[in-house]
Amino acid sequence: MQAIDTKNKKSVIFGLLLFLLLALFVINISLGSVYIPAEKVLKWLVGMGIEKEKWHNILFNTRLPQSLTAAFAGAGLAVGGLQMQTLFRNPLAGPSILGISAGAGLGVAVVVLLMGAINGTALSAFGVFGSVTVTMAAFVGAMVILFMVLFLARKLKNNAMLLIVGIMVGYASNALVGLMQFFSTKDDIQAYVVWGLGSFGNVSWEKHQVFIPVITLSLLASLFLIKPLNIYLLGENYAANLGLNVKRSRLHILIVVGMLTATITAFCGPVAFLGLAVPHMTKNLFKTADHSVLVPAVMIFGAALALLCNVIARLPGFDGTLPINAVTSLIGAPIVVSVILRRRRLVD
Amino acid sequence: MSKSILVLVIFSALLSCTNSSKKTNSSTVDVEPDSVYVPTYAKQFVIKYFQDYKIVEVNDPWDDAAPKHQIVLSSSSEYLKKNIDAIQVPLKRWVAVASTQISYADKIEGAMDALVGMAEPQYVSNPTVVNGLKTGAVRNIGTAFAPDLELLIDIDPNVMMISPFKEDFYGPIRQAGIKLAMNSSYLENTPLGRVEWLVYVAAFFNKEQEAIDEVHNIAQRYNNVKSLTQELTDKPTVVSGKIYQGVWYAAAAQSYNANYYADAGADYIFKDRPGTGSLSYDFETVYNSGAEADYWVLLVNYNGNYSYEALTDEDVRYKDFDAFKNRKVFFSNTSKSLFYEKGLLEPDVVLSDMVKVFHPNLLPNYMPRYYKMMTKE
Numbered sequence: 001m002q003a004i005d006t007k008n009k010k011s012v013i014f015g016l017l018l019f020l021l022l023a024l025f026v027i028n029i030s031l032g033s034v035y036i037p038a039e040k041v042l043k044w045l046v047g048m049g050i051e052k053e054k055w056h057n058i059l060f061n062t063r064l065p066q067s068l069t070a071a072f073a074g075a076g077l078a079v080g081g082l083q084m085q086t087l088f089r090n091p092l093a094g095p096s097i098l099g100i101s102a103g104a105g106l107g108v109a110v111v112v113l114l115m116g117a118i119n120g121t122a123l124s125a126f127g128v129f130g131s132v133t134v135t136m137a138a139f140v141g142a143m144v145i146l147f148m149v150l151f152l153a154r155k156l157k158n159n160a161m162l163l164i165v166g167i168m169v170g171y172a173s174n175a176l177v178g179l180m181q182f183f184s185t186k187d188d189i190q191a192y193v194v195w196g197l198g199s200f201g202n203v204s205w206e207k208h209q210v211f212i213p214v215i216t217l218s219l220l221a222s223l224f225l226i227k228p229l230n231i232y233l234l235g236e237n238y239a240a241n242l243g244l245n246v247k248r249s250r251l252h253i254l255i256v257v258g259m260l261t262a263t264i265t266a267f268c269g270p271v272a273f274l275g276l277a278v279p280h281m282t283k284n285l286f287k288t289a290d291h292s293v294l295v296p297a298v299m300i301f302g303a304a305l306a307l308l309c310n311v312i313a314r315l316p317g318f319d320g321t322l323p324i325n326a327v328t329s330l331i332g333a334p335i336v337v338s339v340i341l342r343r344r345r346l347v348d
Numbered sequence: 349m350s351k352s353i354l355v356l357v358i359f360s361a362l363l364s365c366t367n368s369s370k371k372t373n374s375s376t377v378d379v380e381p382d383s384v385y386v387p388t389y390a391k392q393f394v395i396k397y398f399q400d401y402k403i404v405e406v407n408d409p410w411d412d413a414a415p416k417h418q419i420v421l422s423s424s425s426e427y428l429k430k431n432i433d434a435i436q437v438p439l440k441r442w443v444a445v446a447s448t449q450i451s452y453a454d455k456i457e458g459a460m461d462a463l464v465g466m467a468e469p470q471y472v473s474n475p476t477v478v479n480g481l482k483t484g485a486v487r488n489i490g491t492a493f494a495p496d497l498e499l500l501i502d503i504d505p506n507v508m509m510i511s512p513f514k515e516d517f518y519g520p521i522r523q524a525g526i527k528l529a530m531n532s533s534y535l536e537n538t539p540l541g542r543v544e545w546l547v548y549v550a551a552f553f554n555k556e557q558e559a560i561d562e563v564h565n566i567a568q569r570y571n572n573v574k575s576l577t578q579e580l581t582d583k584p585t586v587v588s589g590k591i592y593q594g595v596w597y598a599a600a601a602q603s604y605n606a607n608y609y610a611d612a613g614a615d616y617i618f619k620d621r622p623g624t625g626s627l628s629y630d631f632e633t634v635y636n637s638g639a640e641a642d643y644w645v646l647l648v649n650y651n652g653n654y655s656y657e658a659l660t661d662e663d664v665r666y667k668d669f670d671a672f673k674n675r676k677v678f679f680s681n682t683s684k685s686l687f688y689e690k691g692l693l694e695p696d697v698v699l700s701d702m703v704k705v706f707h708p709n710l711l712p713n714y715m716p717r718y719y720k721m722m723t724k725e
Contacts, residue, residue: 201594
C-alpha cells in the first residue's frame with residue numbers, strides 16, 4: 001500500500017516538474033529586453049503568427065534557440081553530474097571533474113590567445129570569434145582530454161585514481177591557459193574571460209543542427225546506463241560480483257558524460273554548478289537513490305533550472321544580459337548548502 | 349624581541365623616507381606657474397610652466413576627485429641635480445608600450461630616434477620600430493603589463509611611457525628607479541581630444557609649439573569637413589557594432605566613435621544612451637532599435653576581405669537588418685587600414701570617409717581611406 005503511495009507521489013512530482021519546465025520555457029520566450037505583449041507571444045507559440053515581422057524575428061531567431069540551448073544544456077549537465085557523482089561515489093563530482101571542460105578552455109585559449117600572440121593580430125576583434133572556429137577549438141580540446149581520460153581509464157583500475165588524474169589534467173590545462181594569457185593582449189584576455197563566463201545565447205539554428213542531435217543522443221544513451229549506475233551504488237566490488245563488467249560500463253559512462261560535457265562546453269562555454277547542484281536537489285526532492293527515477297528527473301530538473309537561470313540573466317528592464325555562470329552559481333550555491341544542511345538534520 | 353624591534357626601526361625608517369620624498373615633491377608644486385597650457389579639446393591633462401621646469405598633470409583615469417598624477421620635466425642640469433624625481437628632457441632614451449604612443453612620437457622631431465624599447469612590438473607597423481628591432485636599437489621589452497624588468501634596468505630609459513591600468517603593475521618598475529609617464533589618450537572621447545595628446549608627448553621633447561600648431565591645423569581641417577554636414581536636416585540613421593560572445597557592443601552616445609557619426613551628419617540610433625565607452629546590449633535590444641537604420645558601421649579586424657558572407661557566417665540574424673538587406677554596411681578593417689595607428693592623427697580623413705558614406709554628394713570625387721562601403725558579397 002505504501003509502495004503505491006510513494007509511487008503516486010513520485011508521479012505527481014514528475015508531473016509538477018514537467019509543468020514547471022514547460023512554464024519556464026514559455027516565460028523564457030515571453031520575457032526579454034524588448035517588450036512583446038504576452039498574449040501575442042502565446043498566440044505565436046501555438047502557431048497563430050504575429051503581426052510584426054520584427055517580433056517574429058526576435059522570437060524565432062533569438063529567444064527560441066536560446067531557450068532550447070538552455071534546456072538541453074541544463075538537462076545534459078545535470079545528468080552528467082549525476083553519473084559522475086555515482087561513478088566516483090563523491091558528492092562533489094560534476095561533469096567538469098574529468099578535466100574535459102578545462103580541455104575545452106585550452107582549445108579556445110589556443111585559438112584566441114596563442115594565435116593572437118603569434119599572428120600579431122588580436123583575434124578578439126575577429127569576426128570568427130563567437131562563431132564556428134571557437135566552438136570547434138573548444139570541441140577539439142575537450143575531445144583530446146576525453147580520449148586521454150578514456151585511455152587512462154582502461155589502464156587504471158581504481159576510480160579514485162581516475163578522479164585524481166582528471167583533476168590533474170584540469171590543473172595542467174589551466175596552467176597552459178595562464179601561460180598564454182600572460183603573453184596576450186588585454187583584448188584577447190578579455191575575449192577569453194568572456195568565453196569563460198558562459199552563455200546560452202551563442203547557439204544559432206545552424207549550430208542547433210549539431211547541438212540538439214548530439215545532446216539528445218547522449219541523453220538517450222544515459223537512459224541505457226541506469227542499470228549499471230544502480231549497481232555502482234553498491235560499490236565496485238559488489239558490482240563486479242553481480243556480474244557487471246566494471247571496466248566496460250565505466251567506459252560507457254565516461255563516453256556519454258564526455259560527449260555531453262564536450263559539446264555543451266564547446267557551444268555554451270564552461271557553465272558552472274548546474275551539473276553539481278541539480279543531482280543533489282533532485283535526490284532531496286524524490287528521496288531516492290534509484291537511477292530509474294533520478295536519471296529522467298535530473299534531466300527535467302536540470303533543464304528547468306537552466307531556463308530559470310537564463311530568465312534571471314535576462315531580467316526585463318535590463319538591456320544587456322548577465323553572464324550565465326554568475327547566475328547559476330549564485331542560485332546553485334545557497335540551494336546546495338541548504339539541501340546539505342537539511343540532510344544533516346535528518347541524519348542527526 | 350630585539351629582532352622585532354630592529355624590524356620596526358627599519359620599517360619606520362623606510363616609511364619616513366617615503367614621507368620625506370613626498371614632501372619635496374609638494375614643495376615644488378606650491379609655486380605659481382609662469383604659464384599654463386590648457387588643452388582646447390583634450391580633457392585629461394594640463395602642462396604648467398615654471399622657470400626651470402614644467403609639470404605635466406594627468407587626471408586619474410577612473411576618479412576625477414583623486415589627486416592628479418604629476419610628472420616634473422626639466423632641461424636645467426642644476427634643477428635635475430636637486431630634484432632626482434624630475435625627468436630630463438628632451439628625452440634621450442625612452443620606452444613605449446603602445447602603438448598609439450608611436451603614432452604621436454612619429455610626428456615629433458627627434459622622438460623616434462630616442463626610442464630604445466617597445467612593448468608588444470608585433471602590433472607596431474612603424475618602420476623605425478621594425479628596423480630598430482632588427483638592428484637592436486629598439487629592444488623588445490615584452491608585454492605591456494608585465495615587461496622584462498631586468499632588460500628595462502639595462503636599457504635605463506629617461507622615462508617609460510605607460511598606458512593607464514587599473515591594477516598597478518608598475519610598482520616594481522618604479523621601485524627600480526625607472527620613471528613612468530602615463531599616456532591616457534585613449535580615455536579622450538573626441539577625435540580632436542585624442543589628437544591633442546600630441547602636445548603631451550611633445551612636452552617630453554620640448555617641441556610643444558610645433559605640436560600645438562599641428563593640432564591646430566588638424567582641428568581646422570576636421571572642422572571644415574564637419575561644417576559641411578551640420579546644417580543638414582536630412583540625416584540618415586546608423587547602427588554600430590556587432591555581437592561578440594552573445595553581447596552586442598555598440599558605441600555609447602558621447603564615445604569617440606559616436607562623435608564621428610554625429611560630426612559626419614548621421615543620426616545615431618543610440619544617441620540618447622549616455623556614456624563615453626561602449627554599451628553592451630543583447631541582440632534583441634539592438635535589433636529592435638536598429639532594424640530599420642539606413643546604415644551600419646563596423647570596426648573589424650579581419651584576415652582577408654570582409655564581406656556580407658563573412659557577416660552571415662558570424663550570425664545569420666544580421667540578415668534581418670535593413671542596412672544589410674540594402675547593402676549599406678560600411679566598415680574599417682583595422683588590421684589593414686591602420687585605423688588605430690594612423691587614423692588617430694588623421695581624424696579629418698576618417699570624418700571625410702564617413703561623410704562620403706552618409707552624404708556622397710557632398711564629396712563627389714573623394715576616395716576614402718579608412719572606412720569604405722562593404723562591396724564584397
